[in-house]
Amino acid sequence: MGSVVKQRVLRTIILLVLGVYFILPLIAMAEFSTRGRGGSRSLESWTSIVDDDGLMEALVNSLLLSVTSAVLMLVLLVPTMAWIRLRLPQLQRLVEFLCLLPLAIPAIVLVVGMAPLYAWVNYFLGDSPLTLTFAYTILVLPFAYRAVDAGLAAIDLKTLAEAARSLGASWFTVLWKVVVPNIRVALIGASLLSVALVLGEFTIASLLNFDTLQVQVNLLGKRNAGVSIAVSLLCLIFAFVLLFALSYVGQRRRQTVAEEEILPGSN
Amino acid sequence: MTSVAPVAAAKPGGPTRKSGAAGRPSAAAWLVAVPFLAFVGIFLVYPTVLVLFGAFQDSTGAFTLDNLSSLFTGVVFDAFVRSIELSALTAVIGAVFGALLTWAIAVGNPDGMLRRIVVAGSGVLAQFGGVPLAFAFLATVGFEGLVTKFLRDNVGIDLFAGSAWLFELPGLTLVYTFFQIPLMVIVFLPALDGLRPQWREANASLGGTSWTYWRHVGGPILLPPFLGALLLLFANAFSAYATAAALVSQGSPIVPLQIRGFLTGEVVLGQENLGKALGLGMVIVVSIAMGVNVLLQRRVAKWVR
Numbered sequence: 001m002g003s004v005v006k007q008r009v010l011r012t013i014i015l016l017v018l019g020v021y022f023i024l025p026l027i028a029m030a031e032f033s034t035r036g037r038g039g040s041r042s043l044e045s046w047t048s049i050v051d052d053d054g055l056m057e058a059l060v061n062s063l064l065l066s067v068t069s070a071v072l073m074l075v076l077l078v079p080t081m082a083w084i085r086l087r088l089p090q091l092q093r094l095v096e097f098l099c100l101l102p103l104a105i106p107a108i109v110l111v112v113g114m115a116p117l118y119a120w121v122n123y124f125l126g127d128s129p130l131t132l133t134f135a136y137t138i139l140v141l142p143f144a145y146r147a148v149d150a151g152l153a154a155i156d157l158k159t160l161a162e163a164a165r166s167l168g169a170s171w172f173t174v175l176w177k178v179v180v181p182n183i184r185v186a187l188i189g190a191s192l193l194s195v196a197l198v199l200g201e202f203t204i205a206s207l208l209n210f211d212t213l214q215v216q217v218n219l220l221g222k223r224n225a226g227v228s229i230a231v232s233l234l235c236l237i238f239a240f241v242l243l244f245a246l247s248y249v250g251q252r253r254r255q256t257v258a259e260e261e262i263l264p265g266s267n
Numbered sequence: 268m269t270s271v272a273p274v275a276a277a278k279p280g281g282p283t284r285k286s287g288a289a290g291r292p293s294a295a296a297w298l299v300a301v302p303f304l305a306f307v308g309i310f311l312v313y314p315t316v317l318v319l320f321g322a323f324q325d326s327t328g329a330f331t332l333d334n335l336s337s338l339f340t341g342v343v344f345d346a347f348v349r350s351i352e353l354s355a356l357t358a359v360i361g362a363v364f365g366a367l368l369t370w371a372i373a374v375g376n377p378d379g380m381l382r383r384i385v386v387a388g389s390g391v392l393a394q395f396g397g398v399p400l401a402f403a404f405l406a407t408v409g410f411e412g413l414v415t416k417f418l419r420d421n422v423g424i425d426l427f428a429g430s431a432w433l434f435e436l437p438g439l440t441l442v443y444t445f446f447q448i449p450l451m452v453i454v455f456l457p458a459l460d461g462l463r464p465q466w467r468e469a470n471a472s473l474g475g476t477s478w479t480y481w482r483h484v485g486g487p488i489l490l491p492p493f494l495g496a497l498l499l500l501f502a503n504a505f506s507a508y509a510t511a512a513a514l515v516s517q518g519s520p521i522v523p524l525q526i527r528g529f530l531t532g533e534v535v536l537g538q539e540n541l542g543k544a545l546g547l548g549m550v551i552v553v554s555i556a557m558g559v560n561v562l563l564q565r566r567v568a569k570w571v572r
Binding site for chain 2: 003007011014015018022024025026027028029031032033076077079080083084087088090091095098099101102103104105106107108109110111112113114115116117134135137138141196197199200201202203206207214217218221222225228229231232233235236239240243244246247
């Protein structure tokens, strides 16, 4: 049939053209970051990543932040959302609204309001970059909310909780031994998304003057483009691996978490 | 945005109906929600309120509309116009090419490797691009970029003959397509997946061609999600900061970079709250785009399950 052939040709053209369009910058990054003196090839940019103390320190900050933010997000969100489904349906609308609110407020606007707030945070808690945990937990709320909500909607929470309660379980046991294991796929998805988001975040960290990975990469680019480009390529590859893994985590459902949840983020 | 409608639709029939047990929660039951509400109140609602109210205050805290009226004058107004132009242009480019790419992977194997790679790659660029994307561009079409050097040495074209376009609006447009097209793939894929093969078969068995299918079946069903995605892309480009900030270090052609100017100290005395007015302006533009998008999503939720 003619239309099948036509479809196949059109598909191949689209994939080829856009494929080149998106892969070319990656190749350019690999090429640029391996340039040596006088047109030779060298891995100097890559090896100096580890030697750069500022960069390593910032990377550690970002990794710690990705963990603390994911943990705070889970601790705040999971019990509250489960409890709302079980006992407080009145709060459903409000919590949904609050969790999705960051989507309507660009990070660059949020940081304007956070700057005076962080003056207080730093006064009480010190000026460790880890205080960014609070801001980042807000940033990941919309994505985490959707993932956790989908997880909770997929289980018969009420019956499970009643069964556990009638057997004498405390509410904490219900949460820890019934809810969490049943929605673990959703929780892994929410955590991976927030890790990726935190590692890529630049806006808030840079304008509140905290030293995170992206801030350092940007700063470094001013004097040594090669290293910054090497780290940038690493970041993109790492995020790709995370999201690729995520597409297998959500496998059992028709739509994967990665497909349905990703929204404007750290650009 | 895309999952709001299906999730909400699933609730009434689902296992978690509102029933007697939840009828009148005790005071203790409300306490469980306190940590979450307190946290969100301090770190989300308070900063938001600070921006929205601050836009209406002068430097002494008294009510004024001066900040808002200065949004419509001079460099600030120009920045808004440029931001809207940039966002609209890249939204259209992103939506058209993104839709083509989405179609190309949607007709393939749903569990295939190609689809997984494109979806994961799109997720990376759409959401986590930020600063790395700016450096990807320096490596490609910067002064010493791979493509720049290739064209200069082998073809004799100097990309920067006219101006330092990469660091101005044309450059931003080019860079923004690299997260707009992927975002389109992510928000548009569920809609294309929602097209049932039976519809195509029904069209064929009634003697329809590929054209009649897209004209009378596929097109009308996909139009609302397409327009919705277009609005989302617009809001996304309008809010984007990191890529532009890393690329453009001098001057503030667009609104987010203007706000950076206010935060990093380039503030004229007496205009401390103009940055908040800019924030309010951004929130209004984004909210309009998102609001229309939600209406469209509701409409389409009736058709595509």
